[in-house]
Amino acid sequence: DMTFLKLSICCLEERYAFLTEWYDPTAALLRRYQLFYYPKDSSVEMFDVKNQRIFLRRTKYEDLHQEDLFVGNRVNVFSRQLNLIEYGDQYTANKLGSKKERTLAVIKPDVITKIGDVLELIYSSNLIVTKAKMVTLTWKQAADFYVEHQSKPFFNNLVQFVSSGPVVAMELMGDEAMSTWRRLLGPADSAVARKEAPQSIRAQFGTDGIKNVGHGSDSFAAAARELEFFFPSTIGHGPSNTAILTDCTCCIIKTHAISEGLTGKILNSISAAGFEISALQMFNVDRANAEEFYEVYKGVVAEYPSMVTELCSGPCMVLEIHGTDVPQSFRELCGPVDPEISRHLRPTTLRALYGKDKVKNAVHCTDMPEDGVLEVQYFFKILDW
Ligand code: ADP
Numbered sequence: 001d002m003t004f005l006k007l008s009i010c011c012l013e014e015r016y017a018f019l020t021e022w023y024d025p026t027a028a029l030l031r032r033y034q035l036f037y038y039p040k041d042s043s044v045e046m047f048d049v050k051n052q053r054i055f056l057r058r059t060k061y062e063d064l065h066q067e068d069l070f071v072g073n074r075v076n077v078f079s080r081q082l083n084l085i086e087y088g089d090q091y092t093a094n095k096l097g098s099k100k101e102r103t104l105a106v107i108k109p110d111v112i113t114k115i116g117d118v119l120e121l122i123y124s125s126n127l128i129v130t131k132a133k134m135v136t137l138t139w140k141q142a143a144d145f146y147v148e149h150q151s152k153p154f155f156n157n158l159v160q161f162v163s164s165g166p167v168v169a170m171e172l173m174g175d176e177a178m179s180t181w182r183r184l185l186g187p188a189d190s191a192v193a194r195k196e197a198p199q200s201i202r203a204q205f206g207t208d209g210i211k212n213v214g215h216g217s218d219s220f221a222a223a224a225r226e227l228e229f230f231f232p233s234t235i236g237h238g239p240s241n242t243a244i245l246t247d248c249t250c251c252i253i254k255t256h257a258i259s260e261g262l263t264g265k266i267l268n269s270i271s272a273a274g275f276e277i278s279a280l281q282m283f284n285v286d287r288a289n290a291e292e293f294y295e296v297y298k299g300v301v302a303e304y305p306s307m308v309t310e311l312c313s314g315p316c317m318v319l320e321i322h323g324t325d326v327p328q329s330f331r332e333l334c335g336p337v338d339p340e341i342s343r344h345l346r347p348t349t350l351r352a353l354y355g356k357d358k359v360k361n362a363v364h365c366t367d368m369p370e371d372g373v374l375e376v377q378y379f380f381k382i383l384d385w
């Protein structure tokens with residue numbers, strides 16, 4: 001009897017259940033699966049909801065970690081990106097769902113070049129960045145965003161400041177993300193922050209009451225509204241990216257580096273080397289787009305299939321690096337493709353410092369100078385339509 005079998009299995013062994021969605025690019029539709037995760041042996045099992053049949057037999061899969069299993073997150077199971085949309089049972093909801101939150105963080109124009117430092121602090125607080133986009137707000141957009149402060153005496157100055165240059169909006173996720181991020185920011189006035197919370201971000205990087213590094217949502221309702229403002233899930237597109245699309249090269253901080261928490265360090269190294277990051281955005285690239293982006297390497301580089309798999313195995317962060325003759329000079333900062341060789345020949349390059357092997361080599365950079373614009377366009381014009 002199936003019911004008895006299911007019951008006995010779940011009583012014998014710990015199991016987490018989720019309802020997930022996967023976008024099938026060939027059929028262009030969303031498919032729903034139940035996902036089961038067995039922590040004892042790190043195995044997964046998938047059940048096709050529509051067709052009511054096993055889709056994936058219980059299989060060991062060590063790349064999935066228990067801390068990534070919560071509703072709202074996106075996980076990778078055998079190169080399929082699954083959105084965890086609901087807990088499959090009360091046990092899973094109680095055990096894994098209690099404290100996970102999403103919140104909006106904005107890095108304001110005063111510290112845009114210190115984004116790496118801020119990300120370091122975010123990762124060290126056990127928050128993860130699940131979305132990120134550099135945008136420049138119009139006066140109107142900034143006024144809409146800060147509508148709650150409309151009647152305050154500082155409203156005009158605030159709107160003027162926040163629309164004065166690029167900002168980076170991020171979705172942060174983790175245990176008590178909202179209060180964790182606000183605690184990390186510290187008191188709104190940077191001078192007060194230096195007295196009362198000297199370790200806080202505003203104490204370290206802020207200037208005064210208005211130039212105070214960042215914004216954080218202050219309630220669940222605000223978080224929902226503000227995330228929708230920058231990352232609309234339904235209609236519209238949100239504020240546009242900042243890509244210039246001339247005199248530029250493309251850098252991708254690869255998926256493995258993001259999940260190892262190296263994003264902040266890599267951005268710091270890029271800024272320290274004097275490069276201008278003129279656009280920044282996180283993308284979840286699907287297999288078809290990864291294949292298209294890496295097309296020129298197909299049949300040329302033995303690692304092509306693994307490169308495709310790496311690129312679509314989770315979120316990556318794409319940068320537009322802007323400047324004259326920048327494709328060549330940026331390649332030098334990245335170093336030879338193989339991190340082992342980089343460590344011998346160019347020990348201070350990004351791949352020497354942050355790469356693991358020829359595929360997980362921390363960053364992609366444009367090969368041919370004439371491809372710089374094309375690669376940047378691929379992400380910032382085609383994928384971010
Ligand atoms: P928080 O950003 O910590 O949520 P508030 O919501 O109170 O702080 O204010 C929103 C933003 O308005 C602040 O981050 C700051 O940039 C600006 N601001 C707040 N109070 C003042 C003030 N008295 N003078 C100038 N700017 C202010």
Ligand code: MG
Binds near residue numbers: 216218
């Ligand atoms: Mg506020």
